[in-house]
Amino acid sequence: MTLSLNSAPFLIVVLLSISSVLTSVRADLVDDVCSKTQKPAICLSALRADPRSKGANLEGLATISIDASLKNAQSTRNLVNTLLKQATDPKLKTRYASCLENYNDAVDDIGGLPAFLKSKDYGGLNTHASAASDDPSTCDENFSGPPAEAPQLKDASDKLQGLISIVLVISNLLTG
Numbered sequence: 001m002t003l004s005l006n007s008a009p010f011l012i013v014v015l016l017s018i019s020s021v022l023t024s025v026r027a028d029l030v031d032d033v034c035s036k037t038q039k040p041a042i043c044l045s046a047l048r049a050d051p052r053s054k055g056a057n058l059e060g061l062a063t064i065s066i067d068a069s070l071k072n073a074q075s076t077r078n079l080v081n082t083l084l085k086q087a088t089d090p091k092l093k094t095r096y097a098s099c100l101e102n103y104n105d106a107v108d109d110i111g112g113l114p115a116f117l118k119s120k121d122y123g124g125l126n127t128h129a130s131a132a133s134d135d136p137s138t139c140d141e142n143f144s145g146p147p148a149e150a151p152q153l154k155d156a157s158d159k160l161q162g163l164i165s166i167v168l169v170i171s172n173l174l175t176g
Contacts, residue, residue: 038165042159042163050064073110079153122171125167137161
């Protein structure tokens with residue numbers, strides 16, 4: 001089959017159209033997932049910042065969100081450890097020590113998520129992601145009365161819960 005020069009512009013338009021449609025379908029997947037999360041802005045920021053999200057399916061997006069959740073949980077655990085070492089108030093020391101346990105649990109819970117995803121055990125993925133999400137909120141509950149939670153810890157906790165909610169949404173979509 002011979003292509004004439006007259007058909008070249010038509011072929012270019014067709015190829016660009018197909019590429020545009022495929023790109024928008026993937027962007028719609030990120031938008032669809034993020035619109036269902038607790039904190040859509042955190043979701044959009046996390047997924048769009050990772051180059052692996054381009055062209056990713058639900059399992060790929062789950063991997064990205066698990067990785068982001070683990071990284072955040074580890075850095076928040078380090079923050080709690082620093083706050084614990086700096087605290088002079090005995091109440092704060094006790095609260096931060098409890099939070100450190102919560103974030104150790106979160107890191108462990110999140111660290112186990114890839115195995116559930118790999119084995120396509122989406123129910124297990126959901127259950128363990130839910131447990132991981134409870135860990136930062138349990139830490140936050142320690143600060144229901146004075147002295148107040150450090151603002152940077154509250155922000156990190158909110159971000160982690162937002163990241164884990166991506167995994168929860170995806171696990172529900174994968175089982176649905």
